[in-house]
Amino acid sequence: MRLELHFRSDIDLSQPAMQVQIRSHILRCLRESPQGGEGVITLAGVEHCFMYTVQDDVVDTVIGPPDYIEQVLNERRQNTHEAPPPLPRKEHN
Numbered sequence: 001m002r003l004e005l006h007f008r009s010d011i012d013l014s015q016p017a018m019q020v021q022i023r024s025h026i027l028r029c030l031r032e033s034p035q036g037g038e039g040v041i042t043l044a045g046v047e048h049c050f051m052y053t054v055q056d057d058v059v060d061t062v063i064g065p066p067d068y069i070e071q072v073l074n075e076r077r078q079n080t081h082e083a084p085p086p087l088p089r090k091e092h093n
Contacts, residue, residue: 002057002058002059003023003026003058003059003061004058004059004060004061005022005061005063006060006061006062006063006072007062007063007064008063008064008065008068010064011043011048011063011064012044015044018043018044021041021043022041022043022061022063025041025050026050026052026059026061029052030052030054030059034054035053035054036051036052036053036054037051037052038050038051038052041063043063048063048064048065049063049064049065049066049069050062050063050064050069051069051073
């Protein structure tokens with residue numbers, strides 16, 4: 001399983017301990033809600049909202065204030081709707 005992490009620039013993830021803390025927190029959440037969830041995580045003494053979804057063994061996580069999470073979700077929805085349809089596959093005989 002792979003973890004993709006999207007976060008607002010005011011979160012400093014240069015500290016390896018903070019990265020471990022995030023991964024551990026998300027792992028605990030996955031045990032309770034394996035398809036996705038949301039909640040609050042405290043990083044360096046500051047509470048941040050987070051949301052995650054699981055698709056094809058990829059845990060996609062967004063951390064930041066609620067307005068940032070909403071912005072990322074809206075961008076994803078737009079990108080999903082704007083994505084071109086896949087090219088038809090040619091049959092090989």
